[in-house]
Amino acid sequence: MFTTSKLLAENHITGIFSERQGGISPAPFDSLNLGLDLGDSDENVQHNLKQLCLGAQLPIPHRSEQVHGTNYLLCAGEGIQHNHQADILITRTAGCAVAVRTADCLPILLIDTQAGVAAAVHAGWRGTVQNIAQVAIQKMQAFGAKAEHILACLGPCIAEPCFEIDIDTGKQLSHSHPQAHLYIRYKNDKAWANIQAINTLQLQSSGLKSTNIESLSLCTSCLPERFFSYRRNGIQAGRQLAIVALPDAL
Ligand SMILES: [Zn+2]
DSSP states (O other), X not given: OEEEOHHHHHTTOOEEEEOSSSOOXXXXXXXXXOOSXXXXXXXXXXXXXXXXXXXXXXXXXXXXXXXXXXXXXXXXXXXXXXXXXXXXXXXXXXXXXXXXXXXXXXXXXXXXXXXXXXXXXXXXXHHHHTTHHHHHHHHHHHTTOOGGGOEEEEOOBOOGGGOEEEHHHHHHHHTTSTTGGGGEEEETTEEEEOHHHHHHHXXXXXXXXXXXXXXXXXXXXXXXXXXXXXXXXXXXXXXXXXXXXXXXXX
């Protein structure tokens, strides 16, 4: 049902990325769809979410309305689906979980166990252009986190060979960081970008230690048995969830 962050686990934190097996949703959302308003029933999604959290031993996470922006939502209490537009969900409440939905975009889980601040970030190409990783770190710092203590796990997303974009998108991405151009390839009138690498640069420039950044090499587009992919499945693609929780006792 899910892949676990080894880096977070080593630090006694549960950070997971759901996969598409083990749920009850019918095709084309088979089977662990966690996205609402796609055509799958709300009951299926609720059931899938409960089973996932049970399996991962996580509380039901807070979720937001994701809009490819850089707004954040500070979450506490019982996890719900908020009617609030935000692509960064932060918690500083013990026992509270936050999550983002993706289907090719990059999910980033962040935590400072010493300060007790965790975040889930939805970084697509638009978020990457807006430096969402750096914005998330700044927000965490505003809540007491220290960059040198923050652990990051970059989850499954569409990998560079599959992430064909237009030249203008490539140029926008290349302006997001001084070294971003190293991870954008151009050929004829097309470009390809490694958004995981570009977000890693942004996190490093925010002060995160390289040893505190884990990147899972799992391409959502190349692994149809394991992940939903918007590029592969279009508007009927299901959604996976990336979740991180602050433990009950730190
Ligand atoms: Zn791929």
